[in-house]
Amino acid sequence: MKNYSDTIHLYHTNDVxxxxxxxxxxxxxxxxxREMHEAxxxxxxxxxxxxxxxxxxPYTEGTAGKGNVELLNHSGYDAVTIGNNEGITLSKKALTNLYDxxxxDVILCNLKEPDGxxxxxxxPYHIYETEKGIRIGVIGATAMYTEFYQRLGWHIEEPRQSIIKTVHQIQGQTDVIICLSHLGIHxxxxxxxECGEIDVILGAHTHHLFTEGELVNETLLAATGKFAEYVGHITISLNESNRVIGKKAEVIHVNKMERLKDDIKDVNTLINAGNEAxxxxxxxxxxxxxQQLFKESPLSSFFGRALVEYTDADCAMFNAGIFMGNLEEGWVTRRQLHSMLPHPINPCVVILDGSELLEVYNLAENKDWPKLEIKGLGxxxxxxxxxxxxxLYKNKLGELFAGNRQVMPGDKYKLATLDMFTFGFFFPILQEAKKEYYMPELIRDIAGWYGKQKALDKMNLSEQ
Structure with missing residues (x-):
């Protein structure tokens, strides 16, 4: 049995x-x-x-994420780093005020203001000291969505190099180094x-699960999957000289945790609070x-016109699966728009040559796609x-038109679409094309804007 003088316990969650x-x-x-360990x-x-x-x-949307912070406070978290959902689905103002x-502590070494x-x-880091004098350096970093952060008014640095630089900066001041990494398993x-000085990397972003951790050189990697199914637990053992002599990882499934009768009520309270807001x-x-999932519908026509008018594009393309409900006659609230379009997806305009637009159109006609299950991408x-x-349509002769213009090679066209189609999974050509992301607007904001415009137009006509 190894002789050690102290044990540090880390509990962690990711991608809730x-x-x-x-x-x-x-x-x-x-x-x-925490109570048990403190005792x-x-x-x-x-x-x-x-x-x-x-x-x-709805609770997150209705509280602009501040409800999540309250939950973390109540649960006794010591520190967090941000993921892309905090970083690029909130406006700069909303993120700046999120953790008020x-x-x-919010620990993040690779996000800066534009001036650096x-x-x-x-x-960028925080050094915690235990009652027994063990110094624990914690560094955080998030994935590098350069263009998205830039559009929102941030500067994002390459995360691995930022982490390594920070490790070298604090190495002499610590006994243990922990990295909160929202970068992904790779x-x-x-x-x-590259950086063996890090003792433990707590991972996220790619929703990977390590039931007993993974050892790479002398660094222990740990991660808890996604959607609050597990909580991770790391045990770090140190000798009398405060040197790490043992590391162990495990995960605990929520099914093994105590359930109370009022738990469901508490969850419903959050949903109701968000809806009311x-x-x-x-x-x-x-x-x-x-809505219609497998054909055009009145709702898809409404949203298509909204995309074109908001972005001043020549044409638009999106999938019918984005609609999670209908829009009924009467007053439309933020809650209804959120319920119909809950996705953290931004509109985007892509500049394409006529031949490229034709390629995208033909690829989008894939008969297998409508029943394809999609995971991720927002x-x-x-x-x-x-x-x-x-x-965007073909005439009886099979010629493609964008609005009133026939699509011709050599001419340029503006295609309004969803940001998820520019990541290369469905349309590789869109990943490399010149594009403009609209941020922080989400697609439900575009639908709301267009609905307001239509209502104003009708009001102005009736007054004439």
Missing amino acids: HSHFDSWPQISRFLRSK KNEACYVFDIGDHVDRSH GANF STPNWLE EDRLLAE MEEKVFYNAEPLK FRGTLMGKMIFER
Whole structure:
């Protein structure tokens, strides 16, 4: 049996994505573990590794993410880093103010202001000291979505190099170094190979699960999957010289945590609070707009016109699977728009040559795509549904038109679409093309804007 003088306990979550069904159990579990370790005079720290916020949940949307911070406060977290859902689905102002009421540290070394300064709501690293004098350096970093961050008014640095630079900066001041990494499994493995000074990398972003951790050289990698199914637990053993002599990882499934009768009630309370916060009226809808998954519909026509008008594009393309409900006649609220379009997806305009636009159109006609299941990319539905075109069509001769212009090689066209189609999974050509992302607007904001415009236009006509 190894002789050691102290043990540090780390508990961690990642990629919760506002899946609160099991949050009451997790919160109770974390608080009870802290009480247990403190009673034994053992050091205990609790971290979240990003994407706790997800605007698809009404509580998160209704509170602009501040409800998530309250949940983290109540659960006793010591520090968090941000994921792309915090970083690029919130406006700069909303992210800057997100953690105003936090009782924990926000640790992130690779996000800066455009002038290179560190935002005042975060710190690149934090050094914690246990009651027995063990110094624990914690560094955080998030994935590098350069263009998205730039559009929002941030500067994002290459994360691995930022982490390594920070490790070397604090190495002499610490006994243990922990990295909160919202970079993904591949980047974590590379980081462990390049920077052996890091003792533990707590991972996220790619939703990977290590039930017992993974050792790369001498660095322990740990991750808890996604959607609050597990909580991770790391045990670090140190000798009398405060040198790490043992590391062990495990995960605990929520099914093994205590459940109480009021847990469901508590979760429903969050949903109701979010819905109540979104009862603001946006526009009056004069006629019901129904959705259809496998063909054009009144709702898809409404949204297609909205995309074209908002972006001043020649044409638009999107999938019918984005609609999670109908728009009924009457007043439309923020809650209804959120329910219909819960996705954290931004509109985007892509500049294409005529030959490229024709290639995209033909590829989008793939007959297998409508029933394709989609996971990730910001999409919060299930099936792709039919690809819908607005002002983009073929005539009886098979010639493609964008609005009133025949699509010709050598000419340029502006295609309005969803940002998820520019990541290369469905349309590789869109990944390399010149494009402009609209941020922080989400697609539900575009629908709301267009509904308001239509209502104003009708009002002006009636007054003439």
